Amino acid sequence: IINNYKHRSPAVRGKLKEMLNTGNLAGTGKLVILPVDQGFEHGPARSFAPNPKGYDPLFHVELAIESGCNAYAAPLGFIESAAAEYGGQIPLILKVNNNDSLYSSPNPLSAITSGIEDALDLGCHAIGFTIYPGTSEKNTAFEQLKYMIRSAHENGLAAVVWSYPRGETIASEDETGLDIVAYAAHQIKIIK
Template identity: 50%
Template sequence: MRITQKVRKILSNYEADSIGVKQNLARILMHGKLGGTGKMMILAVDQGFEHGPRAFAMTPAAYDPHYHYQFAIDGGMNAFAAPLGLLETGADTFLGAVPTILKINSGNSLFGNDNAPDQAVTASIDDALRLGCSAIGFTIYPGSDMSYEQIEELRELAAEAKACGLAVIVWSYARGALSKDGETAADIIAYGAHMACELGAHIVKVKLPTAHLEMKSAKSLYEKYVDVSTLSARVKHVVDACFNGRRMVIFSGGESKDVTSVLEDAQAIVAGGGFGSIIGRNFFQRPKAEALSMAHEVVEIFRQKR
């Protein structure tokens, strides 16, 4: 695998990591249609665990895990992220075809809104190694009453993963002691992203931030020093919060939206200096031909050719 100068520059920011970790980061960064550009587009399919099989009802072929593996390949993704059971179904069939990320904790929609937001650890580092994964993915909920326990779980799993040469991707979704608007507020998204970096994440996944400001203690500072007037400006602020771009931050596709909105999001991510997108429902809840066409357009935007 020949590594581009752009990817080498990104890897140079991970000064304390082993060659094994950097090799796995390089596998992700060098794979797919965006390979070598420093940008990423990752397919994430954990909605079956999170929301139930109803997530696949509008695209019946998507009940089959092999559909998602093949989509990640056909769509030119940098990597494919999913929970243990889904990855196990195609680990041999798609051996070496696309870097994989084991989503190592998960929640479910039966848990109930009256409980503190939390996820259970559903797989192990040994599972990630057995399946030949390049990275693990772990969700934290800053603001939840369970967040300190999650942070301690992440500390142990991240240390084990790094010792084994695996990269660590942290999904950082603020929940709990916040308003609904606060979960995607510019100050909260930046805080959650920064927290993930402080916890040792190599790659951070967050939602796209809105212009809303949640914390009273931060509002006056933001109004004076931080531009949150446009989505690209808010993306830039989140990148700044990730150690001034020394840690890669990618943005979730979120709930299903029209193609124009997905492409506008991608343009804002590029303009703000983000490293890419991690998309699930906005791909697999569409007819495959339409989803592949949209993936191609996102790639062109990230290549800054559109």
């Protein structure tokens, strides 16, 4: 896996190696990240009421460690809660943009909610970014993503992108079509 990132700095490759060599899948070339941003996106009650332990931000990082995940990804507040106590036990990924369901749009554009400085201050291995190719806001999102990736790499951080092909131009039944998913993944690889 790391051989595919020869063009990245030793610092970025080092962060990737640490993620790939953590947890139950260490050394296999496989990566499992526990992303916990659904409280921001869908609201805390919808996300955590079925399991009230989920209201505690530390529950999720502990779950990631106990489950043998390679890394834990979350928005700023959850990472701030976890960094001091758990940062050395599992690589942390700061989710730098987030969407919410208080305002529903067929063309989502996630808000930038934290930055590279936050990730560095908290000892994160990477930043995480969600993008929705297929929305009318995609060009703005691509520009934000390019800036965030460049800034992360310049500061020795890896970047993880969640690319969800959604928007008014993609029918919901087509969002999981192999050609659509491959297109969305291809776009991100070209940007990275």
